[in-house]
Amino acid sequence: MHAPARGTVALPRDHRWVVVDVETSGVRPNAHRVLSVAALALREDGSVEREFSSLVDPGCDPGPVHVHNLTPERLAGAPRFEDIAAELADVLAGATIVAHNASFDYGFLDAEFRRAGISLPAEQRLCTLALSRRLELDVPNYRLATLAQHWQIQQLQEHDAYDDARVLSEIFLRSAAMADNLQLPLPVVNCRTRKSVHPASVPRVPCPWKNPGRLTDGLVQGMKVVISGSTATPRTTLANRLTEAGLDVMNSASKQTSVVVCNDPTVQTAKVRKAMAEGIPVIAEQQLEDLLMRVRPGEPKVATVIDIIPPPEPQVAAAPAQQSRALTGQKPKLWTGRKVLLLGGTHLQAVMMRSRLTQLGARPALNFTAAVTDVLVLEGGDTDKRMSRVAARELPVLRPGDVDAALQDGVVPAHMRVESRLTAPVLSRGEVIDLPSDGDRWAVNVAWKAEAAGDEFDLDVVAFLLGADEKVDTDEDFVFYNNPLYDDGVVELTIDGSSEHCIRVDLAALPGECERIAIAAAIDGHRTFGELGAVSVGVDSEGGTAATFVLDAGTTERTMVLAEIYRRSGKWRLRAVGQGYDDDLAALARRYGVDVDE
Structure with missing residues (x-):
């Protein structure tokens, strides 16, 4: 079933659609930079009304040249992002950004505009991956090249921002027409309305040094440091100094923490209680200042591929x-x-x-x-x-x-x-299978009924990394909308549709103490899973779909554990769970050992 040819279809008029693509020097918006950007503003018939395209001098190493072919020589003489920010902002003003893996493109543009001192003037986005999943197209995967072939669109130069945006505009036009034919709403999400229920935390910066263990006779690069309570130096400033010294600043204490910094341990914060229970040294800020004068060199970590290669597109x-x-x-x-x-x-x-x-x-x-x-x-x-x-x-x-x-x-x-x-096999509630051993990267895709605008359920998909005691070791083992990334992408939450969320997991990179990952969902407010109806779960890798299942026995529950991935006899197994609870996300998090503020 293909959409009609151009000229007989029209894009929805209630949005100003701008198709965007970026090429980047890496995967982390706060650490890596945009190398090229293209933006195509579309008319109602899908034709291009206005376009913008430019190479960008990132002021740093361009990263995976073998992927994007943007060498330092090609980028020499290109404008800096701040030089093009005003013109690009004019193109994006009031737009709904359309991108493939839209959270990636939006995240990089938002970071670049912040550096330029300008707010990204687009507050909504649509992910064509989420749209293709919602349509359930008959394709082996949802890569841009695969979708171009499915829709019979010629791709001239893969990983060229302008050509990728051109191809994506054609894919979007055909996909939107099919969605209209099927009366499926488009998965438009608002980028700036996520809740904030946990206190602000120090931004994590990947540490290049191995953790040498607990503090004994001095600081060593790679030690994990946690700050608790008030500090004389602003916390962010202090955290930056620790990072520059080669220390790994964490937001919560765990068994791997080297030292906790607290000026008044008698306050007994959750971090201090954890330190005392685990025998972790607790020092005052002044002691830390003295130790920072002589930090010993650490042992470098082995470089990992994920640092230099853009992330794989989420797959179903x-x-x-x-x-x-x-x-x-x-x-x-x-x-x-x-x-x-x-x-x-x-x-x-x-x-x-x-x-x-x-x-x-x-x-x-x-x-x-x-x-x-x-x-x-x-x-x-x-x-x-x-x-x-x-x-x-x-x-x-x-x-x-x-x-x-x-x-x-x-x-x-x-x-x-x-x-x-x-x-793939369709599991019943409680059924268990071994995950195929031919892949370590898995995507747990969760979807529910696509409602009409104004009747969406505020549902959050979350993940808990659990030890042998089926509790988290640290609050950072709780992956949710305020903490969507665990350890540089080992576990990641992506939200690119109003009824499609995904938990992506790299099983090979999980810490050895993680025995189980519980994937759950929570409905905000007083609505229930009985009102929501069925929830669909698909567990996929690049090699195919391992299993699917539908959970629809909910009645009064507001939270539900959907699935578990766990170790057993050297293998990873998948269980379809479907266990519901009448309480909220905070209660569910506490059940797994997360320290949630009242």
Whole structure:
């Protein structure tokens, strides 16, 4: 199902769409720089109304030249970002930024504008990765080159900011047209409305030195230092001095902390209590000043690839056509590969029917997407407004009796199409599989029903890095909207859609003491999972999808543990959990040992 050709479609008029692409010297906006930027402002028909493109002199090493081909020689004589900031800001004024992996591009532009003393004048963004996931396109992955091939768009020069923006504008036009046809809202997110429930913390700066352990007879580069309570020197200034001396400034104490700095230990802050419980030295600010006069050299860390290569685009890759990952020891189920949309019925009827579809190996669909293969009509479903589009696509219409016959007698309805896409296994609640050993980087993609504007659920997906005691070792092991990055991207939260969040994990880089990662979701306010409905989870790598599952048995719960990835006998395993609680995110965090302020 492809969108009509240009000239017969139009972009939504309620936004000023500007497609953006940047090439950068690395992956961290606060440490790396923009090397080139392109911005294309689109008319309603998708044609370019205004464009901006420029190389940028970053004033530093350009990083992975083998990726973007922007050598120091090519960048010589280019303007600095502050020289182009005013003109670029004029192009972006009042715009909704459209980008592929939009949180990456937006983050770099926001950091560069801040350095230039200007606010980024665009407060909304749309991620074409999130849009493609919402549409559930029939592609092996969602890389820009793959989508260009899917939409038959010629790509002239990959990783060239202008050409990537040109290609992306065509992808966006076709994708927006398909979303309109399917009556799916576009995943536009507001960049500046995230909540702030934890106190401001010192920005983390990666430390190039190994941690030598606890403080004994002096400071050594790489030691982990935590500051607690009031200080004579402003905390940020003091943290910068420690960082410049080669020390690793942390925001919370853990078993790996070398020393805690506190002028009044009798106050008994959470950090001081942790230090006393773990036997971590606690020193006053003046003692720290004396020790800073003679910091001994540390042992360098081994350089890692993630520091020099841009991040892989978040993936929700379908398994290759010749492959299908199945549960160990099980034959493919009768309806494996089907994507079934339910229409009509009560909440309880839909919950029961989704459970029965999962038993058959089918995956329940939350939205009417390009991937839907069949439609199951329950009571009242015949009057659903989507039935006209079901007929237009000639999708098989199933009835509850078809499900009964399949479960009881192994019958495949004659009107169900024989062909189906081979997919990963569909897990039931509580079911466990071994994650394939052919990849360490996994994306846990969480999605729910895409509601109309104004009726969105304020849902947050979070992750907890847990030790053998199933508690976090430090508050930084809690990945959420105010702490979206753990240890330079070993675990990362990305939010690029109003109903699509993702937790990305590099299992090979996790610390040895991390035995389990719990991925959960919390609804802010007083709405519940019973009101939200089904939540879909897909666990993917570049090699394909390991498993999918749908959790929809929620009633009064406001928080829910969705999945766990844990070590067992040298392997990583995945469990579909679906355990809900009636309390809020703060209570859930405390349950896992996070020290949350009242």
